[in-house]
Amino acid sequence: MRVLLVGAGGVGTAVTRIAARRDFFEHMVVADYDEDRARAAVAGVPRAGGPDPAGTDGGTAGGGRFSAARVDASDEAAVRELLARERCDVLLNATDPRFVMPLFRASLAAGAHYLDMAMSLSRPHPRRPYEECGVKLGDEQFALAEDWSESGRVALVGMGVEPGLSDVFARHAADELFDSIEEVGVRDGANLTVEGHDFAPSFSIWTTIEECLNPPVVFETGRGWFTTPPFSEPEVFDFPEGIGPVECVNVEHEEVLLIPRWVDADRVTFKYGLGSDFVNTLRVLHQIGLDRTEPVTVRGADGPVRVSPRDVVAACLPDPATLGDRMRGKTCAGTWVKGVRDGRPREVYLYHVVDNEWSMREYGSQAVVWQTAVNPVVALELLATGAWSGTGILGPEAFEARPFLDLLTEYGTPWGMREQ
Amino acid sequence: MRVLLVGAGGVGTAVTRIAARRDFFEHMVVADYDEDRARAAVAGVPRAGGPDPAGTDGGTAGGGRFSAARVDASDEAAVRELLARERCDVLLNATDPRFVMPLFRASLAAGAHYLDMAMSLSRPHPRRPYEECGVKLGDEQFALAEDWSESGRVALVGMGVEPGLSDVFARHAADELFDSIEEVGVRDGANLTVEGHDFAPSFSIWTTIEECLNPPVVFETGRGWFTTPPFSEPEVFDFPEGIGPVECVNVEHEEVLLIPRWVDADRVTFKYGLGSDFVNTLRVLHQIGLDRTEPVTVRGADGPVRVSPRDVVAACLPDPATLGDRMRGKTCAGTWVKGVRDGRPREVYLYHVVDNEWSMREYGSQAVVWQTAVNPVVALELLATGAWSGTGILGPEAFEARPFLDLLTEYGTPWGMREQ
Structure with missing residues (x-):
C-alpha cells in the first residue's frame, strides 16, 4: 500500500510517528501546503539510529518509507497529479474540514481510496437554523455516493477518534x-x-x-x-x-x-x-x-x-x-x-x-492530537490486510468492530x- | 480664532455640528486621514437652507466657516505645515490617543494652542504592573511642560467629558x-x-x-x-x-x-x-x-x-x-x-x-459621542473670549469652574x- 498523507500539522505528524512502527504499507508521501512542515514531519520519523531532525537524508526517512511533498489541498488537479505520480493507493486527509471536498474529489478521479477524520461542512437552515437542518455534515460527500460505488474504491469517512x-x-x-x-x-x-x-x-x-x-x-x-x-x-x-x-x-x-x-x-x-x-x-x-x-x-x-x-x-x-x-x-x-x-x-x-x-x-x-491520529492508521492497516474491505462511501460503523478494537489494543492503546 | 480640528470620526463630526451654532471662531479646518470623512463632516454642518449632504459647495460650509483637509495625524511635519498654512491659533485633537504625541508636538512647534480629550498613553510597570505605575497617562506630554510654559501657549489636556x-x-x-x-x-x-x-x-x-x-x-x-x-x-x-x-x-x-x-x-x-x-x-x-x-x-x-x-x-x-x-x-x-x-x-x-x-x-x-464633543467646544469658546486663559500644560481643573458650567448650560445641556 502506498499512502498520500495530506496535512503535516499536529495530527498528520502524529500519523507518521504511529505508522512508522507498522509494516503494513510500502510508502507514505507526506504533503503539505508548507513543504518545510512536511519535511519536518518526515525528518522526525523514528528510524534505525533514531530520528533525523536535520533532514540530512533529503526528505526520505524511516528506512526510506516516507517522503515529503508540497501540495495545495484546495487544488484538486494538483492532488490528482500527485496521487498518480506517486502511484498512491489511498489518500489520508489530515487537513481542516475546508479541504475535504477537493481531496475527496481528487481521490475519486485518481481511482484511489480515501480516508478522512471530519466530513464536508454543514450550512445552517436559512430560516429555522435551530430547528431544521440545512446542508448537513457530509451531505456534499454523500451526493457522490453512486460515483464512489461505481469506482470500486472505498471512501472511509469520519475515521478519526470522534468521529471514528x-x-x-x-x-x-x-x-x-x-x-x-x-x-x-x-x-x-x-x-x-x-x-x-x-x-x-x-x-x-x-x-x-x-x-x-x-x-x-x-x-x-x-x-x-x-x-x-x-x-x-x-x-x-x-x-x-x-x-x-x-x-x-x-x-x-x-x-x-x-x-x-x-x-x-x-x-x-x-x-x-x-x-x-x-x-x-x-x-x-x-x-x-x-x-x-x-x-x-x-x-x-x-x-x-x-x-x-x-x-x-x-x-x-x-x-x-x-x-x-x-x-x-x-x-x-x-x-x-x-x-x-x-x-x-x-x-x-x-x-x-x-x-x-x-x-x-x-x-x-x-x-x-495523538488520539485522533492513531485511529486512521489502524483503519489503513485493516484495509491493507483486507480485514476491512468494501466499496463506496462508508462510515466506520459500516465495518465489523472487533478487528478494529483488537488491532487498537495491539497498538498499545x-x-x-x-x-x- | 482659527481652529484645526484633527479627526472627523464620531466625536469630530459632533464637534463641527455643535461649533456651527456658535460664533466665537472665525474658521474651522476639519482634517482627517480619510479626506472623504472630513468632507462629509463639513458637508453635514447646518447652514442657512439646511445641511449640504452632497458637499456641492466644494468642501466649505456653514457660511464658509468650515473647510476639509487631508492629514496623517502621525505625521508631525505635515500637521505643523497645515497649522501654518491655515494660520490656525489652536489644534483640537479628536483622534485616537495613539496620535496624541505627534499632534501635541506639532502644535508646540507651530506656536498654536492645543486641546485634546485623552492624554498620551501609559505603559505598565515591567515587573509589578498591578501595584506600581510604569509610564503614566500624560507622562509623555508633561515631560514637555517647560517648553509649553516658555511658548506662551496653552495645552489644555483631557478636555472631553471624562476627562474634562x-x-x-x-x-x-x-x-x-x-x-x-x-x-x-x-x-x-x-x-x-x-x-x-x-x-x-x-x-x-x-x-x-x-x-x-x-x-x-x-x-x-x-x-x-x-x-x-x-x-x-x-x-x-x-x-x-x-x-x-x-x-x-x-x-x-x-x-x-x-x-x-x-x-x-x-x-x-x-x-x-x-x-x-x-x-x-x-x-x-x-x-x-x-x-x-x-x-x-x-x-x-x-x-x-x-x-x-x-x-x-x-x-x-x-x-x-x-x-x-x-x-x-x-x-x-x-x-x-x-x-x-x-x-x-x-x-x-x-x-x-x-x-x-x-x-x-x-x-x-x-x-x-455628543457628550464628549460638547465640552472641548465650550472650552474653545472660553479661550476665545478670554474667560479662560493660561500658559503651559493645564488640565481642566486648573481653570475656574463656574464660567465653564454656566456656558455649558447656555449650550442647552x-x-x-x-x-x-
Missing part, C-alpha cells in the same frame, strides 16, 4: 452488547490543563468554533435529523480513569449523521465536555462576530487588508500541537449506549483514554468499557 | 462646595441599549479596551499614584435621571492623573459602569490575546498579512458613531465627592446626563447636582 472510534464503539454495542438500542450518545471529556495559559484549546480552534457554534444536530427515529440552539441540553457526565464529572452540551458532530445510517438506535446525540468557561469564551467570540470566516477589512502595515476574524483568533492562540510539553492530564473519547439486552435494561460507556504524559513520552505528540 | 467635565466638577466642588475633600470619585454609567445588537459598545472599542485592560490607577495622599488589577473594587453606584444602579469597577483614566495636580483630595479614583457582561467580554478578549495591538500574522487573500488583533475586534463591531438611530437610553458622566463642609460631612454627585433621543434629534449625534 466512537462510531466503531456504536457498531460494537449493536453487534455484541445489545438486542435493541434506545440511545447512542457520544460523550467527550478531558481534564487537560496547559501550564502558563489560561486559555489554550487542545485542538484546532478553527474546528472547535465550527463544531461548537453551528446548530447541534440530533437524530431521532421517526423525526430524522433536526437541530437545536448551540450548547443545548447540558448534562454532567462522569468520565472514567480519574477525569471525573464534566459539563457536556450538544455539539454538531459527524457521529450523529453517520451512526443512524448503519446502526439501529432510537436516538443519537453528541455531547462535548466543554466546561462552562469554554462555553462562555465561545459565546463572547460569537457575540462580537469573531467566529466569522467571511473576511473583514482591517488596517495593515501597508494599507487595508482583508482577513477572516476566525483566522485571527487562531493566530492569537498557541498552536495546540506545540503544547504537549506543558500539558497535563487525560482526554477521553467514548460512546454511551442505553438499551435492552436479554429483556433487561442495560447501559454501558465504551471509551478510550489517552494520558498526555504517555503520548508525549512514547510518540512526542500531545494526547488529543487499549479501550475500556464501563457497565453502568 | 468631570475635572471641572472636581474643581467646582473644591472651590464652592467643600472645605476639605476626602475622596473624588469619577463615576460613569449608562442604560444605553442598541437594537439588533447583543454587543455594540457606544464608544471606540479600541479606547475602551485600552482603558479597561490597563492596570487601573488610584491616587492617595502620602502614597501617590499606584495601580491595582483590572476591574478592581467593584461597587454599585446609583446613577440619576432614571438610569439607576450599575456595577462600576476601577479603570485607568486621566482624571486620576490630573485632579491631584490642582485639587486637594485624599483619594482620587475613576470607576466605570461597565456591567458584568461587558467585563466578561473584556476578560475573554484579554485571555485570548485579542486585546493586543502588536500585529499577528494571518493568512490573507494574497498570502500572509500582519494585523493588530485589536483592530480586527474593532472591524467586527459596528462603528459606534453609526448606532445613534438604533440606540435607546441615557448616558451619565459625573464626579462624586466626599468631604467636609462647615464641620459637617458632605457627599455630592455632580453630573451631566445626555438622552440619546435628544442628541439624535438636536444634532444627529449619538449620546456618548445643563448639569446637575445630587446631595447624598
Whole structure:
C-alpha cells in the first residue's frame, strides 16, 4: 500500500510517528501546503539510529518509507497529479474540514481510496437554523455516493477518534452488547490543563468554533435529523480513569449523521465536555462576530487588508500541537449506549483514554492530537490486510468492530468499557 | 480664532455640528486621514437652507466657516505645515490617543494652542504592573511642560467629558462646595441599549479596551499614584435621571492623573459602569490575546498579512458613531465627592446626563459621542473670549469652574447636582 498523507500539522505528524512502527504499507508521501512542515514531519520519523531532525537524508526517512511533498489541498488537479505520480493507493486527509471536498474529489478521479477524520461542512437552515437542518455534515460527500460505488474504491469517512472510534464503539454495542438500542450518545471529556495559559484549546480552534457554534444536530427515529440552539441540553457526565464529572452540551458532530445510517438506535446525540468557561469564551467570540470566516477589512502595515476574524483568533492562540510539553492530564473519547439486552435494561460507556504524559513520552505528540491520529492508521492497516474491505462511501460503523478494537489494543492503546 | 480640528470620526463630526451654532471662531479646518470623512463632516454642518449632504459647495460650509483637509495625524511635519498654512491659533485633537504625541508636538512647534480629550498613553510597570505605575497617562506630554510654559501657549489636556467635565466638577466642588475633600470619585454609567445588537459598545472599542485592560490607577495622599488589577473594587453606584444602579469597577483614566495636580483630595479614583457582561467580554478578549495591538500574522487573500488583533475586534463591531438611530437610553458622566463642609460631612454627585433621543434629534449625534464633543467646544469658546486663559500644560481643573458650567448650560445641556 502506498499512502498520500495530506496535512503535516499536529495530527498528520502524529500519523507518521504511529505508522512508522507498522509494516503494513510500502510508502507514505507526506504533503503539505508548507513543504518545510512536511519535511519536518518526515525528518522526525523514528528510524534505525533514531530520528533525523536535520533532514540530512533529503526528505526520505524511516528506512526510506516516507517522503515529503508540497501540495495545495484546495487544488484538486494538483492532488490528482500527485496521487498518480506517486502511484498512491489511498489518500489520508489530515487537513481542516475546508479541504475535504477537493481531496475527496481528487481521490475519486485518481481511482484511489480515501480516508478522512471530519466530513464536508454543514450550512445552517436559512430560516429555522435551530430547528431544521440545512446542508448537513457530509451531505456534499454523500451526493457522490453512486460515483464512489461505481469506482470500486472505498471512501472511509469520519475515521478519526470522534468521529471514528466512537462510531466503531456504536457498531460494537449493536453487534455484541445489545438486542435493541434506545440511545447512542457520544460523550467527550478531558481534564487537560496547559501550564502558563489560561486559555489554550487542545485542538484546532478553527474546528472547535465550527463544531461548537453551528446548530447541534440530533437524530431521532421517526423525526430524522433536526437541530437545536448551540450548547443545548447540558448534562454532567462522569468520565472514567480519574477525569471525573464534566459539563457536556450538544455539539454538531459527524457521529450523529453517520451512526443512524448503519446502526439501529432510537436516538443519537453528541455531547462535548466543554466546561462552562469554554462555553462562555465561545459565546463572547460569537457575540462580537469573531467566529466569522467571511473576511473583514482591517488596517495593515501597508494599507487595508482583508482577513477572516476566525483566522485571527487562531493566530492569537498557541498552536495546540506545540503544547504537549506543558500539558497535563487525560482526554477521553467514548460512546454511551442505553438499551435492552436479554429483556433487561442495560447501559454501558465504551471509551478510550489517552494520558498526555504517555503520548508525549512514547510518540512526542500531545494526547488529543495523538488520539485522533492513531485511529486512521489502524483503519489503513485493516484495509491493507483486507480485514476491512468494501466499496463506496462508508462510515466506520459500516465495518465489523472487533478487528478494529483488537488491532487498537495491539497498538498499545487499549479501550475500556464501563457497565453502568 | 482659527481652529484645526484633527479627526472627523464620531466625536469630530459632533464637534463641527455643535461649533456651527456658535460664533466665537472665525474658521474651522476639519482634517482627517480619510479626506472623504472630513468632507462629509463639513458637508453635514447646518447652514442657512439646511445641511449640504452632497458637499456641492466644494468642501466649505456653514457660511464658509468650515473647510476639509487631508492629514496623517502621525505625521508631525505635515500637521505643523497645515497649522501654518491655515494660520490656525489652536489644534483640537479628536483622534485616537495613539496620535496624541505627534499632534501635541506639532502644535508646540507651530506656536498654536492645543486641546485634546485623552492624554498620551501609559505603559505598565515591567515587573509589578498591578501595584506600581510604569509610564503614566500624560507622562509623555508633561515631560514637555517647560517648553509649553516658555511658548506662551496653552495645552489644555483631557478636555472631553471624562476627562474634562468631570475635572471641572472636581474643581467646582473644591472651590464652592467643600472645605476639605476626602475622596473624588469619577463615576460613569449608562442604560444605553442598541437594537439588533447583543454587543455594540457606544464608544471606540479600541479606547475602551485600552482603558479597561490597563492596570487601573488610584491616587492617595502620602502614597501617590499606584495601580491595582483590572476591574478592581467593584461597587454599585446609583446613577440619576432614571438610569439607576450599575456595577462600576476601577479603570485607568486621566482624571486620576490630573485632579491631584490642582485639587486637594485624599483619594482620587475613576470607576466605570461597565456591567458584568461587558467585563466578561473584556476578560475573554484579554485571555485570548485579542486585546493586543502588536500585529499577528494571518493568512490573507494574497498570502500572509500582519494585523493588530485589536483592530480586527474593532472591524467586527459596528462603528459606534453609526448606532445613534438604533440606540435607546441615557448616558451619565459625573464626579462624586466626599468631604467636609462647615464641620459637617458632605457627599455630592455632580453630573451631566445626555438622552440619546435628544442628541439624535438636536444634532444627529449619538449620546456618548455628543457628550464628549460638547465640552472641548465650550472650552474653545472660553479661550476665545478670554474667560479662560493660561500658559503651559493645564488640565481642566486648573481653570475656574463656574464660567465653564454656566456656558455649558447656555449650550442647552445643563448639569446637575445630587446631595447624598
